[in-house]
Amino acid sequence: MSERATLLLELGTEEIPARMLPGAAADLARIVADVLDRAGIAHGEVEALWTPRRLAVRVRETAAASPVREETLTGPPARAAWDADGKPTRAAEGFARKHGVDASALERVETPRGEYAALRVRRGGEPVGEILARELPGPVARMSFPKTMRWGDGRFRFVRPVHWIVALHGEDVLPLELFGVRAGRETRGHRTLGPGPHGVPAADAWEDLLREAGVVVDPARRRERLVAALAEAASGAGGRIVEDPELLEEVADMVEFPGALAGAFDERFPRELPPEVLRTCLRHHQKAFLVAGDAGPLPAFAVAVNVPEDPEGHVRRGHEWVVSGRLEDALFFWREDRKRKLADRFEELAGVVFHRELGTFAEKARRVARLADLVGGGLGLPAGERDALDRAARLCRCDLVTGLVGEFPELQGVAGGLLARADGEEEEVATAIYHLYEPAGAEGDLPPTRVARLLGLADRLDTLAGGFAVGLVPSGSRDPFALRRAGLALVRLAEAEPDLDLAPVLREAVAGYAGGELGPDLRDRAEETVPRLAAFVLDRFGSIAERRGARYDEIAAVAALFGPDSLRIHDMFRRLAALAEIRGSEDFLALAAAAKRVRNILAQAREKGETIDPALAGTAPGTPGPERELLAAVEELERAAGGGDAGPGYAERLRAIARLRPVVDRFFDEILVFDPDETARRARLGLLARFAARAHEVADLAEIVVEGDREDASPR
Template identity: 40%
Template sequence: MTRDLIFELGTEEIPARFMPGALEQMADLAGRLLEEYRLKYRQVTTYGTPRRLALYISGLAEVQEERVQEIKGPPLKAAFTADGQPTKAVLGFARNNGVEVGELVTRSISGGEYVFAVKKEAGRPAPEVLPDLLLAVVNGLSFPKPMRWGTLDMRFARPIRWVLALFGEDVVPLEVAGLQAGRVTYGHRFLAPGPHEVPAAPAYLQVLEKNYVLVDQHRRRKLIWEQVTQLAAREGGRVEEDPDLLEEINYLLEYPTALAGRFNPDYLKLPQEVVITPMRDHQRYFPVWNDRGELLPVFITVHNGTADHVDIIGRGNERVLAARLADAAFFYREDQKIPLAGRVNKLAEIVFQESLGTMLDKTRRIMRLSRLLVAELDLPGDMAAVVTRTAELAKADLVTSMVYEFPELQGIMGSYYAAHDGEAAEVCRGIRQHYWPRFAGDRLPDSLMGMVVGLADRLDTLVGCFGAGLVPTGSQDPYALRRQATGLVTMAVELDLKFSLAEVITAAYEGYKEGGIRLARDLDTVQEQLAAFCRQRLEHLLDEKGIRFDVIQACLAAGSDDLAGVYHRARELNAFREEEGFAALQTAFTRAFNLARQAGERYVLDPGKLKEKVEFDLYRALEEVRRLARPKLEAGSYLEALKAMALLREPIDAFFDGVLVMAPEREVRTNRLALLQEVVDLVFQVADFSRLVP
């Protein structure tokens, strides 16, 4: 027999960004615990609104499954005498496990026979185990910023105000945060607050919907989007898909109703971002566009309630947005009265980080590092002046009124103000794009100025923070260094930027010294820690691109100073695994590597001391393969280089068959080891094949 279970935690409003993770955790925890508690079930579903987290388990067994344990005892020959009498060993084993000797069974293991005690534990009724199971679910949930309330030691996303727990029609006897579970839930805070009794678990959704709560977040999201798109069409426009905004709105309300509002068309003369940011990021409104991609003086919002009085609600939203847009228009006009270049020195009033100077100090370091990157990336020398100007103005909009009020517009407003001041178009694009990518999956800069200044900005932040000892630990990353490193690695790989990570880290470190800032950690420590940090980001990126784990490890082991180079090597080695030559090269490398690593030191090959024909043959083959592979390696054609290296298989096999590498004569032995070391060095230019899984 089965019944459905509903378990609801009623809370004060939980932040929208907490909800997706909490619901996913709740489902995962419940699934694992049901297995652990031996309770069969059909399906686990989680529901959530700002005021509740709910777990619904359908088809839950009324009784645990029986547990059967087989406990290994002594060997059969030690358990009974020749005439079948039990020995002291087996009597003690049976007594310790609470079974009779006659109940023991025999099992064959690895050719030997042993006695086993079979213990059966009957399943307990589900109502007896559900309190512990559900409490374990609650205690297993984690949140970005949990809180305490009252005198309780418990921490949760927000204070818990009621608990509902029903197994079919029966209340599960459970206490959470000092609250006894019952059959009562609460509806919409204003339209039908409650309390409302739930007669049985299957009635849960219907009771809440009757009281203006759509608890199913998937249905709620679909309804919101349908209402928004239909309303936009009635207003003669369309809304663009915005999954992040839709998800946030979905977890801000319980009973959605969309409505449209309007604003003064004069505000459309402002840059689009100036209109959209207050609308979307501050008020959670959807902008409306026409078929030509032009912004309309219309917005759509979603309120938590019915369609009653939407006209009054709409006018209230219009007044709020009008005030926001009036402020934005004022800031925009006032900011343009002072040239962007005239604001650079005011960056001295903004602290970048207390031990790393001001934003003006950072700007000067970025200018210096950007010039060095032009050379490091082998870009045209005449770019240096434009890159330097871009770096000089990149952070200047931080001291404008617009960015102070709307921080989301940093870089964007700088590009508009620079254009207003008559700066070159390349400079304006670079100011905007040096923040790209802002997060994983974001667009990359298509401006060389934005790319160079963005790299310099990230390197300066990473080197400075690592130098100051501000290395991320666990979930703590207040300076978003993981995001900064991900951006740096992504640009290097996706834009195919060839540079030495060690050299640019050194250049950024020297920039702090030149600026009179002494970092707490020495350059070697920063190099080691930051290179490892970037290597982790690179490993994750390559994994996302579908490259095998062992290939990634093999290529990283061969060196990760050239981030883009690692990607190219990994991609082509991944492809080479499907070639006929892969097995040959792996075998050849492995034989050479296994002996070469026993050398314990580096030897110098002397071709004149090679005596046997197979030695000369391997040496000549190695020289020929080097000749073939060198231009391929220099051109980044690693697949072709690997195919050439695979030609070493036969001469290496002949070498091992024809001579004793570890010869007793030291001179002969070290020369042969030196030859194998050179074979390994050649292949190591692509990957450490010893890390590859056959």
């Protein structure tokens, strides 16, 4: 019973969509691990394994049963359980019957309340199979998928019909039933390489047995082998595949056997089609990789196949046929699209709706051009770049009405850039259009030129302002207008412009809608939209900062300084970096605690209606030493800060503030702020206000959370 062995559960199904596989296998593994853990069954590593036709969980070193423990169940008092002759009474018999034993099994036990009849029982020791049989069906049936289905008599619902279940503990079959299928030891192999059914002698033999049957069940190994197979196929075609990690992930989950082959297409295609279009076409329609040599794309592709070889060449010829047809279509669109200049398509944008309430893409292009010009002007962009920015803003959505983007929506931006270049637009303009959709979010490269970045920035500003104005504000998992992604991109694009303040441009972006032909509703909403939008941008800033390892209190300390009146993203990241740099010092943390204390004192003073006037600092007659010292120190900080950006950097300023610690400590140790004398009190409050202004200069230090720090620290 106590023997440990590998536990295996395999759900054999019809082909599960690749996009759902990893999540489903992970869910199943979690369910099995939960059941084991709740039952106290010891086990080792839990692995989620899968192919399109199976979800599996393998748990190493799993105990055969739940742990055994002895329990004593107390019954009636001894004197009521046995009569004078020592024979069990009816009370004793009733108690024994309830627990399914004979009264002779009852024992006498001493308890603090006296002697009682009792039964010693062994609890636990339940075989792992019985536990799983009872506990698994519920949660497995409730597993969530983007889409589920019924089949056959319609009794069950799952992602695809379930046909076999292997459930083994070591060599033993577990008595499970799921989806009306009894578990056994029979699995199936690859449909043609080794269909089976195959009897699995033991859980540990399963993976090797399936490999013999043409199935690689470990997804990591399958991907690894597929990479090698694709590389070999591509090298056979004289090149290597153009990497595409997402596509690799997907195709590795569409095969049970990781095979690959290369095919060829006509040399016209790489000669006439831009590599981006070639690659997108292959990927989009055929999930194929483009093969390239040192000098660029070759007339060849590589594709994952579910077979080890192609003895008669059917598989290669089939793919070549489809690929050629698709490339022919792409070439047709590319040629057709080039018959008209991108600029000549602008009119048509008036027929493409951006959003029902927000008008067409033609209107959007005009707003974006205006915003871009405002931003560019404000940043002193040279005239040539300003013109390029304006031109790009007007042209950047024209590719929406091209055949190429109609066929391959994922080429928007890229297609526009390529067509602009082919039209003879300035390189600066073409590049900006090409990179319009970058960065994709919190990660991904920024556009390579300043004009492109400013174009992206103006575009995102406009999208966000419009989205917020009509109430498409993201909440929970709902974000129909992808505003979070737009916000992340906006923050990253703004970070690249040290002199940019987003606050006034946010206001302009909202005004861009309110001033247009859009309804009065939108105008009414404009005022309240700006602060909400600023808060949203601050949130995106926080989410990027967090990804980069910033602590939430540091983010809050910086964000506290910004809002609808000032949103200098680049500056915010610099402040954050300074905080992170200085954070380790003990003086700094102590000072942060003091800053919080000062904040509370000032809040309390305000509540009491006290006068807080920085000019009154040091004006009381007979100012004591510690107070004078603090004033002198604050004055020195104020002189240093006077230098603005040319003065000391943020980290240096924070260090200077941190150096005040002994002075501040002494002040609080020896000085009573709320002195009964009004003049003294006002002077001290004025001093603290000036100190607070310094402590608030780089970041709101009162937001920094110090270990053992309490929010309600009361002023003395």
